[in-house]
Amino acid sequence: MQNQPYYRPLRENDFYADKRSARPIIQGTVARGHLEADTYFYTGKIGSNDGDYMPFPVTAEVMARGQQRFNIYCAPCHSELGDGNGMIVQRGFKHPPSYNTERLRKAPIGYFFDVMTNGFGAMPDYAEQVPPQDRWAIAAYIRALQLSQHATESDVLPGEQIAQQPPPGVNVSPPFDTQGATTAAPAPAKPNAAPANGGEAKP
Amino acid sequence: MAQVFHRSANTIARASIIGVVVVVSVLLWAALEVQRSPYATYQNVAQAQPVPFSHQHHVGGDGIDCRYCHTSVENSSFAGIPPTKTCMNCHSQIWTNAPMLEPVRESYRTGQSLIWTRVNDLPDFVYFDHSIHINKGVGCASCHGPVDKMPLTYAANSLQMEWCLNCHRAPEKFLRPRDQVFNMRYEPPSSQNKVKLDDGSVFTDQIALGNELKHRYNIRSIEGITSCSTCHR
Structure with a gap:
């Protein structure tokens, strides 16, 4: 009664040589709802070039989701600021470039989606761990991170002031960037700062 | 006579x-x-595994979120045991020669699964779904204990029915805000520790917080969640 003759996920099965009760999907199988006809949504590419628009509207919920997923899947290496000093890098993984390099600031948003989908350099792909909707949300959030680290005084809301040092309790690795979005609010990016360059949905 | x-x-x-x-x-x-007793339930007994995987190191030390590896916990009954590829995301570059990790590399080379020993094994006559618990504000640590302090993984609770009912009879004693579910360092509210919800309301008492969350997260009546057929379907 404790162990019944049916398979719970990943339970062993002696019938098959590899002992997997969950069988690999036969090549070419298309599951219901997985036709992936919208190629831009699933690849981030138009032809062979990276696209530069979001396939769905960017709302505050999308940004919040992107922030949450970024902090789970990307921050271990890229750090919550996107500077590439995450904990795994401190433990010896190859240092990824900061999102605030000229190259990545100019990269189209589809580029980030493509790197998450297929990996790049030392970075493995995250296609299995992060579904496409979330990969796009993360890409939008990366745009917000870039803005937050590269904002000018004119981007600050009227009445707010740029802090001269990080708010108490927030550790920012030196040199502290006073041009960054360390305004009175401690969060690196507010969700409603969302529609970044290229972060807007295609009309 | x-x-x-x-x-x-x-x-x-x-x-x-x-x-x-x-x-x-x-x-x-x-x-x-x-x-x-632990003799029968294996509560607090660490199990031998093909690789001595340390949650303490990966969660407590490196700060990796539960969902990085247990990807399906929010959407599925099964939290998900990561494929070997998830291990190799980092271990293709870190500790690449560690003898301890040879079974992982071998699994990656050959495509054979690592065969782990289940630590939290519910009987098959119990229906259990991770996603509903996660989405109703039951923290990972509420059932799995201080995983971030486990050098070798063990079941922190007996998983016996009387233990399940502790919470199903009085969920307000354990509920926490949804955004704290995966936080291994979460402390329930007390006079020293205020817990704030999204809308700014502040709680200093677990029962008050629990009752509020029960209402907000539409948790079913006690009769509903203690009915036999809720778990024995």
């Missing part, structure tokens, strides 16, 4: 009746205690 029984026979008879009751009760009690 002499008396058949000595006069002490009455006392012996009474004592033996009471004695039998006491001995049977003690034996029954002992049997119940044994089946509740």
Whole structure:
């Protein structure tokens, strides 16, 4: 009664040589709802070039989701600021470039989606761990991170002031960037700062 | 004719009746205690694994979120055991020569699964779904204990029905805000520790917070979540 003759996920099965009760999907199988006809949504590419628009509207919920997923899947290496000093890098993984390099600031948003989908350099792909909707949300959030680290005084809301040092309790690795979005609010990016360059949905 | 029984026979008879009751009760009690003990439930007993995986190192030390590896916990009954590829995301570059990780590399080379020993094994006659618990504000640590402090993984609770019912009979004692579910360092509200919800309301008492969350997260009535067929379908 404790162990019944049916398979719970990943339970062993002696019938098959590899002992997997969950069988690999036969090549070419298309599951219901997985036709992936919208190629831009699933690849981030138009032809062979990276696209530069979001396939769905960017709302505050999308940004919040992107922030949450970024902090789970990307921050271990890229750090919550996107500077590439995450904990795994401190433990010896190859240092990824900061999102605030000229190259990545100019990269189209589809580029980030493509790197998450297929990996790049030392970075493995995250296609299995992060579904496409979330990969796009993360890409939008990366745009917000870039803005937050590269904002000018004119981007600050009227009445707010740029802090001269990080708010108490927030550790920012030196040199502290006073041009960054360390305004009175401690969060690196507010969700409603969302529609970044290229972060807007295609009309 | 002499008396058949000595006069002490009455006392012996009474004592033996009471004695039998006491001995049977003690034996029954002992049997119940044994089946509740770690000897039977494996509670707090670390299991041997093909690789001595340390949650303490990966969660407590590196700060990796539960969902990085257990990707399906929010959407599925099954939290998900990561494929070897998830290990190799980092270990293709870190600790690449560690003998301890040879089974992982071998699994990656050959495509053969690592065969882990289940630590939290519910009986098959129990229906359990991770996603509903996560989405109703039950923290990982509420059932799995201080995983971020486990060098080798063990079941922190007995997973017996009486333990399930502790919470199903009084969920307000354990609920936490949804955004704290995966936080291994979450402390329930107390006079020293205020817990704030999204809308700014502040709680200093677990029962008050629990009752509010029960309402907000539409948790079913106690009759509903303690009904037999909720878990035994």
